[in-house]
Amino acid sequence: MAAGRSGTVACAAPAVPRRPLLLSTAAAALQPGPVRLSRSGSGTAAGKLRASPPDAAQAATAAAFAGEEEAFAWAKNDNRRLLHVVYRVGDLDRTIKFYTECLGMKLLRKRDIPEEKYTNAFLGYGSEDSHFVVELTYNYGVDKYDVGAGFGHFGVAVDDVAKIVELIRAKGGKVTREAGPVKGGKTVIAFVEDPDGYKFEIIERPGTPEPLCQVMLRVGDLDRAISFYEKACGMELLRKRDNPEYKYTVAMMGYGPEDKNAVLELTYNYGVTEYGKGNAYAQVKRHGWISFSVVLVYWSWSQHADT
Numbered sequence: 691m692a693a694g695r696s697g698t699v700a701c702a703a704p705a706v707p708r709r710p711l712l713l714s715t716a717a718a719a720l721q722p723g724p725v726r727l728s729r730s731g732s733g734t735a736a737g738k739l740r741a742s743p744p745d746a747a748q749a750a751t752a753a754a755f756a757g758e759e760e761a762f763a764w765a766k767n768d769n770r771r772l773l774h775v776v777y778r779v780g781d782l783d784r785t786i787k788f789y790t791e792c793l794g795m796k797l798l799r800k801r802d803i804p805e806e807k808y809t810n811a812f813l814g815y816g817s818e819d820s821h822f823v824v825e826l827t828y829n830y831g832v833d834k835y836d837v838g839a840g841f842g843h844f845g846v847a848v849d850d851v852a853k854i855v856e857l858i859r860a861k862g863g864k865v866t867r868e869a870g871p872v873k874g875g876k877t878v879i880a881f882v883e884d885p886d887g888y889k890f891e892i893i894e895r896p897g898t899p900e901p902l903c904q905v906m907l908r909v910g911d912l913d914r915a916i917s918f919y920e921k922a923c924g925m926e927l928l929r930k931r932d933n934p935e936y937k938y939t940v941a942m943m944g945y946g947p948e949d950k951n952a953v954l955e956l957t958y959n960y961g962v963t964e965y966g967k968g969n970a971y972a973q974v975k976r977h978g979w980i981s982f983s984v985v986l987v988y989w990s991w992s993q994h995a996d997t
């Protein structure tokens with residue numbers, strides 16, 4: 691059984707105002723006025739996060755933010771980082787084996803939620819308190835997902851790309867692009883695929899403190915995407931580079947220098963304004979877009995709502 695793939699990128703914002711946070715971001719532009727976040731239903735992520743119009747009490751709380759500018763200012767002034775990226779896999783042990791034996795990640799924790807019929811596993815290059823990690827979701831009985839083109843790749847920084855590529859090949863991993871300088875640049879990269887077909891760009895960047903260094907998403911309008919991640923998520927545009935020879939522009943967004951922090955790599959391919967439903971990308975973009983800000987604000991809120 692296959693299902694559309696979707697994923698979200700979550701952030702932590704350890705220090706946030708102690709008032710209930712209302713989602714008042716570019717995402718709320720889809721609904722009049724600020725909206726409140728809540729968990730409901732029993733989606734794969736232990737209840738889907740929903741944004742819903744506020745009732746009178748919530749509207750009163752919304753006064754806590756004088757307006758959109760203040761809400762955006764909050765996003766900008768917060769001390770935050772990219773926390774984890776969550777996506778679905780068809781066989782948890784198969785993926786854990788590949789990520790630990792071929793990509794050098796550690797299994798950080800695993801939790802089974804039988805009542806919701808899914809199991810999560812967190813893997814990364816260090817503790818979740820200080821590193822960007824992956825959160826894998828296995829839904830009982832779903833062994834295959836439709837991986838399409840809106841999601842581009844994860845980036846893993848290593849000391850020696852060629853060596854990692856040979857290790858992956860020796861272990862039966864799928865190398866889709868041999869080690870060598872990136873087209874139009876100098877950085878040595880390679881591409882491999884994990885057992886579900888998610889692409890990993892192996893990037894030669896010795897000594898980085900954050901080996902899981904990129905999530906690449908293809909976007910249909912780069913300026914719109916940059917504005918969202920700046921305004922709604924408080925990210926900074928770290929670098930923008932046009933590659934006319936290869937007809938794409940890339941923008942790196944994040945909360946700190948690219949060589950020390952995980953970043954969102956937004957790729958605009960000339961003339962491609964959306965990544966079709968057929969490959970389940972629209973909801974990944976929309977889902978990632980909404981749940982990105984929802985998870986971002988929810989995470990902050992949930993950390994303080996009960997204190």
Ligand SMILES: C[C@@H](O)C(=O)SC[C@H](NC(=O)CC[C@H](N)C(=O)O)C(=O)NCC(=O)O
Pocket residue numbers: 842845867871872873891904906908936938940955957959
């Ligand atoms: C900055 C670094 O992390 C990159 O990922 S650049 C790699 C480069 N990207 C693209 O070409 C993006 C456009 C492409 N049409 C797409 O949608 O993925 C890349 O993949 N280069 C290929 C190579 O062989 O160098």
Ligand SMILES: [Zn+2]
Pocket residue numbers: 843845891904906955
């Ligand atoms: Zn990349």
